[in-house]
Amino acid sequence: MxxxxxxxxxxxxxxxxxLCNLDACKGECCIEGDAGAPVELEEVAQLEEVLPVVWDELSPEAKAVIEKQGVVYTDQDGDLVTSIVNGKDCVFTCYDEKGCCYCAIEKAFRAGKCNFYKPVSCHLYxxxxxxxxxxxxxxxxxxxxxxxxxxxxxxxxxxxxxxxxxxxxxxxxxxxxxxxxxxxxxxxxxxxx
Known part of the structure; x- marks a missing residue:
């Protein structure tokens, strides 16, 4: 240390x-695990603000989860995390034609549609x-x-x-x-x- x-x-x-290898993993880190991605308290407002920008990219299941519980929830460890679909997929995940998972927020950021990259915990993984x-x-x-x-x-x-x-x-x-x-x-x- x-x-x-x-x-x-x-x-x-x-x-x-x-060194991430999306061709091999297909973005599995966004769709596996037992909870959403950790979110800092000040990021909740940013996630809510970017929601209208990415809404059309989200799956119907993700939209239903967001409408029911919002963009984040408190997991079993007491941590604030992104909401998830079917116990695993982050609500902000999307898929390309090759079946590769990507973040709708990052996609919007790279396209110049928003100024929030994605939760810092995702960026740091x-x-x-x-x-x-x-x-x-x-x-x-x-x-x-x-x-x-x-x-x-x-x-x-x-x-x-x-x-x-x-x-x-x-x-x-x-x-x-x-x-x-x-x-x-x-x-x-x-x-x-």
């Missing part, structure tokens, strides 16, 4: 390799942020559905923290990420990664 400001970072974030009072913990989350991303990351030698540069900056800021890169260089010199 290393610490930058009030953030404790697992060495796995530096050691492990990861496979990193999960834990909240421990005055400290945040940055941990690498291992999940079988991401085996292809691990293999591609190893092949291309892309550490998790480099793959997630943009969302890490979004979450913690540019100066924090520059410090993270400095820490990584120091860990390399010490042969710890």
């Amino acid at each position: 290393v610490q930058i400001d009030d953030v404790v970072i697992s060495l796995d974030v530096f050691r492990e390799k990861f 496979p990193i999960r942020i834990g909240d421990y009072g005055p400290y945040k913990a940055v941990n690498y989350h291992r999940w079988d559905v991401c085996k292809a991303a691990v293999l591609l990351g190893k092949k291309e030698n892309v550490p998790v923290y480099k793959f997630l540069k943009e969302p890490l900056i979004r979450k913690f800021g540019e100066a924090w990420y520059e410090e993270l890169e400095s820490v990584a260089e120091e860990l390399k010199k010490q042969h710890l990664i």
Whole structure:
């Protein structure tokens, strides 16, 4: 573990390799699991604001869930998460003609239709942020559905923290990420990664 400001970072974030391979996984991380994606309280309003922009992209089942319970709910662990369809699919998932799952919010963002990218927890995956009072913990989350991303990351030698540069900056800021890169260089010199 290393610490930058009030953030404790697992060495796995530096050691492990990861590079999404949508051709292999088809976006399975958005459609598997036992709860929706973690959502920060201030993101709820952003999800509600973007809803009219993405509404036509959503499945009839997703629309029914949103109309009944909204865009988020509190899961069994007490965490605020995106609403899900049939116990697994995020309500914001959509599919292309190849059966690949994608995020309707990210699609709208990339098309210039909104200024919200998607929940930061989605953007940060496979990193999960834990909240421990005055400290945040940055941990690498291992999940079988991401085996292809691990293999591609190893092949291309892309550490998790480099793959997630943009969302890490979004979450913690540019100066924090520059410090993270400095820490990584120091860990390399010490042969710890």
